[in-house]
Amino acid sequence: MLKEERQQLIxxxxxxxxxxxxxxxxxxxxxxxxxxxxxxxELEDKGLLKxxxxxxxxxxxxxxxxxxxxxxxxxxxxxIAKKALKLLENNKIIIMDGGTTNFYIAEQIPKNLELTIVTxxxxxxxxxAEHPKIEIILLGGSxxxxxxxxxxxxxxxxxxxxQADLYFMGINSISLDNGLAIRHYEESILKQKMxxxxxxxxxxxxxxxxxxxxxxxxxxxxxxSYLITSxxxxxxxxxxxxxxxxxxx
Amino acid sequence: MLKEERQQLIxxxxxxxxxxxxxxxxxxxxxxxxxxxxxxxELEDKGLLKxxxxxxxxxxxxxxxxxxxxxxxxxxxxxIAKKALKLLENNKIIIMDGGTTNFYIAEQIPKNLELTIVTxxxxxxxxxAEHPKIEIILLGGSxxxxxxxxxxxxxxxxxxxxQADLYFMGINSISLDNGLAIRHYEESILKQKMxxxxxxxxxxxxxxxxxxxxxxxxxxxxxxSYLITSxxxxxxxxxxxxxxxxxxx
DNA sequence: AACAATTTTGCATTTTTTTGCAGATATTTG
DNA sequence: CAAATATCTGCAAAAAAATGCAAAATTGTT
Numbered sequence: 001m002l003k004e005e006r007q008q009l010i011x012x013x014x015x016x017x018x019x020x021x022x023x024x025x026x027x028x029x030x031x032x033x034x035x036x037x038x039x040x041x042e043l044e045d046k047g048l049l050k051x052x053x054x055x056x057x058x059x060x061x062x063x064x065x066x067x068x069x070x071x072x073x074x075x076x077x078x079x080i081a082k083k084a085l086k087l088l089e090n091n092k093i094i095i096m097d098g099g100t101t102n103f104y105i106a107e108q109i110p111k112n113l114e115l116t117i118v119t120x121x122x123x124x125x126x127x128x129a130e131h132p133k134i135e136i137i138l139l140g141g142s143x144x145x146x147x148x149x150x151x152x153x154x155x156x157x158x159x160x161x162x163q164a165d166l167y168f169m170g171i172n173s174i175s176l177d178n179g180l181a182i183r184h185y186e187e188s189i190l191k192q193k194m195x196x197x198x199x200x201x202x203x204x205x206x207x208x209x210x211x212x213x214x215x216x217x218x219x220x221x222x223x224x225s226y227l228i229t230s231x232x233x234x235x236x237x238x239x240x241x242x243x244x245x246x247x248x249x
Numbered sequence: 250m251l252k253e254e255r256q257q258l259i260x261x262x263x264x265x266x267x268x269x270x271x272x273x274x275x276x277x278x279x280x281x282x283x284x285x286x287x288x289x290x291e292l293e294d295k296g297l298l299k300x301x302x303x304x305x306x307x308x309x310x311x312x313x314x315x316x317x318x319x320x321x322x323x324x325x326x327x328x329i330a331k332k333a334l335k336l337l338e339n340n341k342i343i344i345m346d347g348g349t350t351n352f353y354i355a356e357q358i359p360k361n362l363e364l365t366i367v368t369x370x371x372x373x374x375x376x377x378a379e380h381p382k383i384e385i386i387l388l389g390g391s392x393x394x395x396x397x398x399x400x401x402x403x404x405x406x407x408x409x410x411x412q413a414d415l416y417f418m419g420i421n422s423i424s425l426d427n428g429l430a431i432r433h434y435e436e437s438i439l440k441q442k443m444x445x446x447x448x449x450x451x452x453x454x455x456x457x458x459x460x461x462x463x464x465x466x467x468x469x470x471x472x473x474s475y476l477i478t479s480x481x482x483x484x485x486x487x488x489x490x491x492x493x494x495x496x497x498x
Numbered sequence: 499a500a501c502a503a504t505t506t507t508g509c510a511t512t513t514t515t516t517t518g519c520a521g522a523t524a525t526t527t528g
Numbered sequence: 529c530a531a532a533t534a535t536c537t538g539c540a541a542a543a544a545a546a547t548g549c550a551a552a553a554t555t556g557t558t
């Protein structure tokens with residue numbers, strides 16, 4: 001039996017039962033315990049299930065619950081999150097602001113990473129509560145109902161004495177001539193502040209946001225340290241962005 | 250049975266019954282008392298339930314969320330909220346902190362009231378997002394997973410320049426000799442600060458919390474402006490609290 | 499087909515996690 | 529206050545995970 005075939009069966013079983021034990025799988029698929037264990041590890045790396053002690057549980061169970069509108073796991077998110085997680089190291093201070101991509105990445109952070117995460121997104125804060133080793137700093141300020149984040153001068157003031165290692169900036173549009181831009185003025189100011197206090201800035205963008213235009217400019221493309229998309233770094237859609245001092249992942 | 254599966258079942262049972270005992274859980278799930286006890290501790294650390302002596306009760310935010318549509322709502326909440334809403338007037342600045350009671354009251358606020366609500370409870374903030382006329386100020390700080398609120402010196406600092414009209418203080422215990430007290434030190438300091446910057450303070454207590462004792466004192470009973478319970482103001486359980494300059498509703 | 503390179507698999511060993519138990523401590527209740 | 533319950537702590541057995549390694553299977557290339 002092929003490995004892919006086996007993994008497919010694991011996912012199918014998981015779809016109906018919502019949970020599986022490794023011992024059961026081994027007997028069912030007639031391979032050693034170690035093989036199914038490795039299968040499950042691979043599937044977890046792809047973000048397709050959640051591995052637990054003794055087995056695995058369906059992903060839809062645990063994550064993606066009260067989040068905004070994303071029901072099914074968009075494969076674009078999975079690819080992006082995988083790249084994003086490589087930038088995380090123990091004991092770093094990370095800023096993450098609003099947006100679905102950041103929310104998904106946050107949920108995928110391994111449980112053993114020790115981090116401090118600073119955010120103006122209450123949903124992110126409550127979702128991260130399930131990560132025992134992550135310290136969460138929630139930024140105060142006016143709560144902007146539409147985007148469900150805090151903004152305003154108070155939020156900026158809360159950032160005043162923080163020095164972060166990495167900033168995950170959510171963004172609505174990215175283009176070479178207009179740089180990174182979003183739809184809301186006050187939020188664009190906040191993002192600039194977050195950039196200022198972070199050693200490095202990374203943005204994770206969905207394909208649809210490339211070469212779009214929005215109203216309020218946050219920064220130039222070259223101000224970034226990393227750009228993460230679901231595409232291969234060599235994809236021609238990214239041609240214009242290459243060799244500008246921004247590492248494309 | 251997987252540990253996660255067990256914990257999932259505990260949460261499900263908690264969702265319907267609102268409370269469980271550890272002995273019951275042990276029998277139901279066919280594991281030792283100690284195992285379920287440890288499960289409950291883990292779930293509490295994630296902020297998913299509240300552990301009490303002998304068992305666990307549904308955590309406010311989980312149990313409260315479905316309160317919207319259909320109501321297996323504690324009638325005590327209804328009575329309390331009705332009284333509490335009478336204290337609200339247009340264009341007032343209100344502080345509300347954590348706790349189930351405050352969450353329920355917030356949900357019941359009429360849509361036509363124009364208010365500013367200051368809170369350190371992200372769940373309250375997001376729930377209030379559906380009230381078009383309410384301006385929400387979310388207090389920043391360290392996010393305390395267990396109670397799902399922000400606390401710490403940053404939170405206190407955020408309050409520095411605010412003058413509120415009324416403070417809805419969530420409290421764990423109220424007694425004549427010990428006054429109002431809660432279980433968490435840092436939070437007790439925060440509550441004192443909130444009191445200081447508010448013209449009036451009101452607390453809404455469930456019957457079970459009267460004459461209980463907790464570790465950290467917040468203030469004396471006579472420091473309150475109003476006391477709200479589900480009982481009639483003339484109820485004899487409240488005898489000792491009468492005629493002390495605190496209006497009992 | 500044959501061969502080398504790579505991947506996959508199973509197994510043995512070590513390390514970690516989970517679990518139940520027993521005694522000590524703490525809390526509740528009559 | 530005392531009996532009954534419940535919790536906490538440390539511990540050891542059992543189960544599972546991680547690791548390293550060699551055999552087996554697969555793949556790619558002549």
